[in-house]
Amino acid sequence: MIVDNAVYVDGLRTEPPSLEETCETVRDRGGFAWIGLYRPTEDELGAVAKEFGLPPLAVEDALSGHQRAKVEKYGSMLFVVLRPAEYVDETEKVEFGEVHLFLGDDFVITVRHFDSPDLARVRRRLEGDPALLRHGPVAALYGVLDEIVDEYAPVVAGLEDDIDEIEDQLFSGDRGVSRRIFELSTEVMHFQRAVDPLRDVMGSLRQGLLARQEDEDLRDAFRDVEDHVIRVTERADGFRQILQNALTVHTALVGQQQNDEVKKISGWAAILFTPTLVGTVYGMNFRIMPELHWAFGYPYALLLMLAMGVGLYVIFKRKHWI
Amino acid sequence: MIVDNAVYVDGLRTEPPSLEETCETVRDRGGFAWIGLYRPTEDELGAVAKEFGLPPLAVEDALSGHQRAKVEKYGSMLFVVLRPAEYVDETEKVEFGEVHLFLGDDFVITVRHFDSPDLARVRRRLEGDPALLRHGPVAALYGVLDEIVDEYAPVVAGLEDDIDEIEDQLFSGDRGVSRRIFELSTEVMHFQRAVDPLRDVMGSLRQGLLARQEDEDLRDAFRDVEDHVIRVTERADGFRQILQNALTVHTALVGQQQNDEVKKISGWAAILFTPTLVGTVYGMNFRIMPELHWAFGYPYALLLMLAMGVGLYVIFKRKHWI
Amino acid sequence: MIVDNAVYVDGLRTEPPSLEETCETVRDRGGFAWIGLYRPTEDELGAVAKEFGLPPLAVEDALSGHQRAKVEKYGSMLFVVLRPAEYVDETEKVEFGEVHLFLGDDFVITVRHFDSPDLARVRRRLEGDPALLRHGPVAALYGVLDEIVDEYAPVVAGLEDDIDEIEDQLFSGDRGVSRRIFELSTEVMHFQRAVDPLRDVMGSLRQGLLARQEDEDLRDAFRDVEDHVIRVTERADGFRQILQNALTVHTALVGQQQNDEVKKISGWAAILFTPTLVGTVYGMNFRIMPELHWAFGYPYALLLMLAMGVGLYVIFKRKHWI
């Protein structure tokens, strides 16, 4: 579906009635066109591709999806793949989207397959800054990049929350922690796979597209995004390390816990068993056993049993065995 | 065995009757020859090598096999080794083949030692695209590369299925999971060894063969294949990491399971043992033990035993020990 | 808050009454201005930014904080982010601050969000060395860098103390050691994340700012700071390795401890149980059992029990089981 189709001349928006007239408008009045597509069918994307002469291999990539973040040069056109991410709190999963951009000299086409990121908002924000839009398609690229990278922040925060919870779980002996560490590690790995290639993307934009750009402000803006990307990747790598350590610590703690339980169990076993010793003694059949003839022999034996049990209980309690 | 022998002039197929006439045809009418060999004997390959002046060291490699993916320049000829892979679901193994290509200015010779990949299909596909075939031997190289790299997708999918199953097994306490992780790790490692060198192959083709190529479409097509290769290697590396984590988690889980079983066993031991305590008490020989003279002393004792056993059972059940 | 505002002409301090006159003074008399800000409000930093034409993106970074150590070039201006650290002994945590510097041709603006480092002291020290101050804003940068890097030394010392304590705890069987290793590893990781980027910062200062500097002494001074930074990062990496090893050793020790306890417990179980064997024997109901009729049969049995218990105790003690 074509969700938006506008031409920006000197940073100001005009809306041509159809795709064909979009190109004419640009040819006649200068500026650049920005077509926004949402889950386009093969035909829709094909029509746009034909109109703007998009490279077939890139169009195929945009249709099939499952690309990694990358930037590819086709003649004077650029094809950029970005991977927005969203943290879903209920499932503790990170969900990944995919955004494709085709950048020509006088057009930009954005293809979105998932709800997020909200590219309409990006467009509105840029439309409020004509000075920026005047830079042409590269301004749209900046807007989308900035939005997507900003959206990584809540993902990082969500992962960090989970890791904080895991640290607490770890030392409280929670049994489910190994599963949680394992699953979160996998999430972090997927997040790293989405974000890490973006460093290369930013780097090659810097050396390619932006090196030709005369405006320094725009270069600074892209550098700011790159700086964000680096921070996100470093945080993600830190998460990976903490989770790795947590796993090793967890193994040690399971062993420690086992030591505690073996102690506790054998303590109780001793408490239970010692009275038996008394019973066995007075169950012997020696002819001469004075206690057996005492009037209070039986209560005495019972008390002795109890005393031994309680005595051991106190000793073990003091030693923190039980 | 020579399975196919054709000359492509201007992208169109002609079939010379013999190997000797193949060369003549190329010399007379231009275009390039494409000889397809399947498990050639030393003599068969020798005949082809003599006809086309193939480099002896490369021929030796093609005969002995067990090469890694590589590209080697011999004068104006290229020798390319590729390693197709196939996932065998029953054994959960990845099987590797080997394809060798000799690329000259006006010929390409493909040597195949295994059933897959289906090079006849590659040839048919290319024959259906004369514009592509017009680029000469490099088009054949592209076709074979594209086929082999596409065939990695089901391998990746198969490995991913296994890993998903392993994740489930891991937390269900399946005993065989350590062996499965170990064996799958080895498969993933072999797969990485087959695929990782392909990144270098694609890189050196890009810088060598393709840098001379004027046609941009062909360069884009190779870049598309390279992009696939990168994605496959990244996935494989992700598998390696997940399996590594799974192994560590498994160790922790084995410890946890042990804790559970020690608890369960000692719980049952206590349930069995406590009645003995009663029996030992009433087995004592004190002269004065009122219960012994009760009419229902014996049933009382039995009930007491039962009550203690059941009581412990309930307590342990509530504590989730047994 | 603007905590200091001075102009240094030929290395000597003069204090203009207001921000506006600061710029005038510099314009009239040469030298450079050094404005010191402490937790500035948006308005305060905005006023300074307007006066000196600071780049908006850098100003935004300085306001929002949470930056990594970096140096960024904006035209002829430099924006430098540094991350001072402080070791808090009670909590065994490392706390991180953030200092931002804007370096222009004739001004330097330092923004501080935390109590440490004491930039007033840095300023006083530099004011005592007019020869150094004569180099202009770069001298202020040197002073701040030197102070911050020197302040890493007590952090390294504090971490090292903790690690020494952990080594002792490790082999004394202290149960809390796994938690401490885990938490200290996280601290070390955070410290590495603060310090490691500083190597790049120093490197790019060396290649950028300092390559233009003619004065060799200043270059040597920066190299000295860089050398300190390298040593700090190497120490931190060493800590990481030791803690990693300590964790692995700890896992092995927990297992060893378990072996010891199982031995100890089963030793005591044997000591307790063996007397029961005697009791069970003399509790048998055979008609002819001579011992039962002995005058001292009962004391003999008790002694036998005791002897067996003591005998086992001695044996186990010698074997270091209990």
Add this chain to the structure above:
Amino acid sequence: MIVDNAVYVDGLRTEPPSLEETCETVRDRGGFAWIGLYRPTEDELGAVAKEFGLPPLAVEDALSGHQRAKVEKYGSMLFVVLRPAEYVDETEKVEFGEVHLFLGDDFVITVRHFDSPDLARVRRRLEGDPALLRHGPVAALYGVLDEIVDEYAPVVAGLEDDIDEIEDQLFSGDRGVSRRIFELSTEVMHFQRAVDPLRDVMGSLRQGLLARQEDEDLRDAFRDVEDHVIRVTERADGFRQILQNALTVHTALVGQQQNDEVKKISGWAAILFTPTLVGTVYGMNFRIMPELHWAFGYPYALLLMLAMGVGLYVIFKRKHWI
């Protein structure tokens, strides 16, 4: 000991009677000398060194041994150290030799300290290929390199056999497997240390010696050797990874085995203990216990004991506990 001393003119062998005449022959008739030394004494090597003007530091290295594989340029001379390896099946050890080559413009001196590799065979093979020998000393270098690298193949095969055996041992619960993994890891590490530097050696030969070589065949031949070296190093690295994984899996398996044994032992304990419960019941002294007066009370009790034991045995057997 000087084991061979020949001059090759135009690829054909002549044998000068003494060392001194060797040099004369070369000077008069061209070609190059090839001196083969086996465990030379200091004097023997000294005499050769003096005759050919070998660099003293290289001579010292050749005498003392324990070098790593390397290539060093001394003026127009090359000093090459190679490390042949041999797999000893009985001890499962890899044994390493050392071969030194001095390459001048018109001579090559090979020094061998161990029985393998058989340099006489290398020489005979080269003598059978005068075209190759005509390239001069570099042909001898190629011959030795080729032999040594070919000799790595049985080492790799031997290590692989051991690893296959270890995989089997691992899952059959063999106790000695941890020692074997440890020792084989050490062997693999030593092998890597011998082979890995050879990649650099081949690389610097390619960029140094061979860049000057006009003959393409020789360059291809060296590339072929380099390709072998790369494959060997990749295999060795794969071994390292598999052994690493095997060690981790082994730790998990030891834990699993422990779980099994604890279950088995406690199962048998329950089988032994339950009859005691019956005995304890009928050992109570209640006045009224009907069973005690039954004619077949005793056999009934014995049967009850047996039934309980057998019952538990069957239950545990079904649960695969014992």
Add this chain to the structure above:
Amino acid sequence: MIVDNAVYVDGLRTEPPSLEETCETVRDRGGFAWIGLYRPTEDELGAVAKEFGLPPLAVEDALSGHQRAKVEKYGSMLFVVLRPAEYVDETEKVEFGEVHLFLGDDFVITVRHFDSPDLARVRRRLEGDPALLRHGPVAALYGVLDEIVDEYAPVVAGLEDDIDEIEDQLFSGDRGVSRRIFELSTEVMHFQRAVDPLRDVMGSLRQGLLARQEDEDLRDAFRDVEDHVIRVTERADGFRQILQNALTVHTALVGQQQNDEVKKISGWAAILFTPTLVGTVYGMNFRIMPELHWAFGYPYALLLMLAMGVGLYVIFKRKHWI
């Protein structure tokens, strides 16, 4: 303390009476001065620094110590820090010293803070080789480097001995082995930290100082030292790997040992417990129990007990449980 002060003209030693005259001698007669300092006070080093115009930052480093191995260029002067090491067998520790060298065009100043290395011996050795000394200060640098690097050999040997002992300990079940591995790992890490930067030092000497050197012998001599350094670092890295593996193996062995002990203990428990079963049977109070009335019933029961104990003992012994 100034321990030696000499001027070498044309490789021959002359001894000026005082520091001041040293400089004069060099000015008048050429050659270079070599001042040897041992634990200099601030004043002593200050006097030398003033006389030779040493850079203040380097002098500060030399006074405070705790530097890493490095080489720094100050104008035409070089400041070199080296870290000699010594293995102390009793404590199994490696002790590290520090040597500082100031190299000018016509002087070298060596500062030593520890007993080793014996720089007097270095000086004597060089004085015996005037041809070498004629190269000036760089000859002294070579001498000191060579000595320090040679002194690493016994350290490597000492560490290797310890590792061999640890391998033996590991499989003999020695309990102290985990501590020893941990401590030796730390030693190896410190050794690596001392030696690894030396590779960079040698590299930058090669590219800086030595690139200007015309004499090839001297370059070869430095390369020889660099080669030693590389071998030492590789050995140290090998140690690190072996110790890492030993730690993992140790964890597996502790688990295996536990399995053995649990078996042993439960074996003995069964041997002790089975006789109780007999006693319990004959302690039952059934009216009709024929054995109780046998004349030899009691000895029969005792024999039965013994037989069962011995029987189990034999069975367990055969199964290698006890």
